[in-house]
Amino acid sequence: MRRGRRAALLPAVLAFALGPARAEEGLVPYAVVGDAIPEPLAGLAGDPARGRAIVADRTRGLCLLCHAGPFPEERFQGNLAPDLAGVGARRSPAQLRLRLVDGRALNPDTIMPSYYSLSGLARVGRAWRGRPILSAGEIEDVVAFLATLREPEGRP
Amino acid sequence: MPRRPGLPPPAAVLALLLVGAPAGAEPIAPADRRSGFDQMGPEIQAMQRDETANPGMLAVADGAELWATPPAPGRQPCAGCHGEAAVGMRGVAARYPAWDARTGRPIDLQDRVNACRRTHQGADPLAYESPDLLALTAFVAAQSRGMPIAPPDDPRLGAARAEGRALFEARQGQLGLSCAICHDDHWGRRLGAAVIPQGQPTGYPLYRLEWQGMGSLQRRLRNCLTGMRAEPFAYGAPDYVALELYLATRAAPLPLETPAVRP
Numbered sequence: 001m002r003r004g005r006r007a008a009l010l011p012a013v014l015a016f017a018l019g020p021a022r023a024e025e026g027l028v029p030y031a032v033v034g035d036a037i038p039e040p041l042a043g044l045a046g047d048p049a050r051g052r053a054i055v056a057d058r059t060r061g062l063c064l065l066c067h068a069g070p071f072p073e074e075r076f077q078g079n080l081a082p083d084l085a086g087v088g089a090r091r092s093p094a095q096l097r098l099r100l101v102d103g104r105a106l107n108p109d110t111i112m113p114s115y116y117s118l119s120g121l122a123r124v125g126r127a128w129r130g131r132p133i134l135s136a137g138e139i140e141d142v143v144a145f146l147a148t149l150r151e152p153e154g155r156p
Numbered sequence: 157m158p159r160r161p162g163l164p165p166p167a168a169v170l171a172l173l174l175v176g177a178p179a180g181a182e183p184i185a186p187a188d189r190r191s192g193f194d195q196m197g198p199e200i201q202a203m204q205r206d207e208t209a210n211p212g213m214l215a216v217a218d219g220a221e222l223w224a225t226p227p228a229p230g231r232q233p234c235a236g237c238h239g240e241a242a243v244g245m246r247g248v249a250a251r252y253p254a255w256d257a258r259t260g261r262p263i264d265l266q267d268r269v270n271a272c273r274r275t276h277q278g279a280d281p282l283a284y285e286s287p288d289l290l291a292l293t294a295f296v297a298a299q300s301r302g303m304p305i306a307p308p309d310d311p312r313l314g315a316a317r318a319e320g321r322a323l324f325e326a327r328q329g330q331l332g333l334s335c336a337i338c339h340d341d342h343w344g345r346r347l348g349a350a351v352i353p354q355g356q357p358t359g360y361p362l363y364r365l366e367w368q369g370m371g372s373l374q375r376r377l378r379n380c381l382t383g384m385r386a387e388p389f390a391y392g393a394p395d396y397v398a399l400e401l402y403l404a405t406r407a408a409p410l411p412l413e414t415p416a417v418r419p
Contacts, residue, residue: 058348062331064348065347065348066347075349076346076348076349077346077348078345078346078347078348079345079346080342080345080346080347104332111333111337111341111342113330113331113332113333114332120327120332121328121329121330121332122326122327122328122329123328123329123386123387124328124329124330124385124386124387125329125330125381125382125385125386125387125388126387127385128329128330128385129330133330133331
């Protein structure tokens with residue numbers, strides 16, 4: 001069940017009446033099935049090249065602060081999180097999508113930010129308030145790129 | 157990673173069960189506390205150690221001059237009340253933040269400097285992060301260089317210290333991170349180009365190469381908050397002093413390093 005902070009204050013009856021496809025205010029709705037989001041956000045098609053640029057960008061994707069990955073040109077990759085090499089073989093695009101959109105839905109203790117969620121946040125800085133870390137289109141770009149990472153690192 | 161051994165020994169588990177929850181447990185045991193100094197490269201360590209190469213010593217020298225200079229004609233200099241800083245100020249920084257009976261709240265060392273200006277020198281407070289406030293604070297703190305951080309055992313500080321700990325452990329900002337996630341749970345790991353330190357407040361005010369200048373502990377905390385995409389507090393806010401109080405308890409008995417150098 002996806003609920004924005006404001007929506008959470010509404011009577012449960014009203015929230016229920018809005019139906020299963022409702023989303024957080026300002027975000028496109030999506031449906032979670034099992035551990036995945038099967039449908040692309042807003043029906044958008046992602047572009048792997050744009051996705052790669054977002055993942056490698058430390059002020060947009062921020063991914064390499066925590067993860068390492070197959071980016072030979074990027075020095076100083078993080079080691080707080082599993083290597084992204086081969087992640088497209090381990091996970092389907094639908095699974096990757098939920099892990100990006102809201103990994104906390106799967107593991108509430110994860111340190112990985114929920115990239116397309118506004119709920120459960122406190123004291124967000126003015127410049128970032130009211131918008132997700134990545135837009136729906138950027139999420140799809142990153143999913144499209146991650147799906148191409150099929151080789152575990154070091155494999156010939 | 158240098159962190160948490162797999163399982164605590166049975167006696168420790170038993171002790172935890174006996175006292176209930178591990179809520180009051182110390183995330184980093186005193187024997188495992190490490191200054192950010194230990195994780196720096198040898199060149200920056202050498203720069204901090206060598207008084208002629210440490211750029212923070214310029215601020216300390218400025219502070220020494222301000223210490224002996226009246227803030228306005230006919231006013232007392234700091235030295236007028238306190239005399240020789242090497243004697244009167246030795247150990248003071250090691251026990252700050254402290255309770256201020258006059259205002260009935262905890263204050264940090266820079267607030268103490270400004271409190272003296274206001275009440276004893278008839279002078280205006282110095283602005284946060286101004287060269288003069290950083291210089292005076294660094295000069296006073298440098299008198300405790302090498303002394304172990306020793307937070308006062310003052311029950312009046314308890315509430316603010318607990319608030320500081322709650323702030324340290326709360327997830328905040330657009331990224332939903334907490335100070336504890338980085339500094340308790342993942343210190344020693346690599347966050348992009350930076351090796352995450354324990355976040356010990358041992359060296360402030362200090363010279364940071366990235367700033368190309370001196371900065372206070374509050375400036376450092378502001379940097380981390382902005383990195384988390386959280387709203388920074390205003391300089392001088394009680395929230396910072398609360399964090400500083402918790403950081404001091406969390407750091408004891410590491411020695412003070414002011415003026416430290418950090419990348």
